[in-house]
Amino acid sequence: MAERRVKVESEVGLHARPAALFVGAAAKAGGDVTVAKGDGSPVSAKSILAVMSLDVRHGDEIVINAESEELLDELAAIANAG
Numbered sequence: 001m002a003e004r005r006v007k008v009e010s011e012v013g014l015h016a017r018p019a020a021l022f023v024g025a026a027a028k029a030g031g032d033v034t035v036a037k038g039d040g041s042p043v044s045a046k047s048i049l050a051v052m053s054l055d056v057r058h059g060d061e062i063v064i065n066a067e068s069e070e071l072l073d074e075l076a077a078i079a080n081a082g
Contacts, residue, residue, distance in 0.1 A: 002066055002069055002072055003063060003065050004063070004064050004075075006076045006079050007060075008056055008057070008060050008062060010058060011058055013057040013058050013060065014051060014062070014079060015056075019048060019052055020048060021078050022051060022079065023047065025075055025078060026066070027046045029068075029071050030067065031066075031067045032044075032067075034064070034065045034066075035062055035063065036062065036063045037056055037061075037062055038062075038063070042063070045066075056079075062079060
């Protein structure tokens, strides 16, 4: 499983629409996809409630774990979209 640390550049963090896009991209992937805020406990990136519960804001660091680098690229791009 690949891991990537991403500093969230989106002005709204992973709230509402960006979180829905993030979860939608993760849900398309086979296998486990997790996200954690900083060094916190990872949650399923396929669950909108779990992702929203992290309360990820602009400037926070998240750690994404997924099966492929391509998926990590896509999820990082969503976290950094303006």
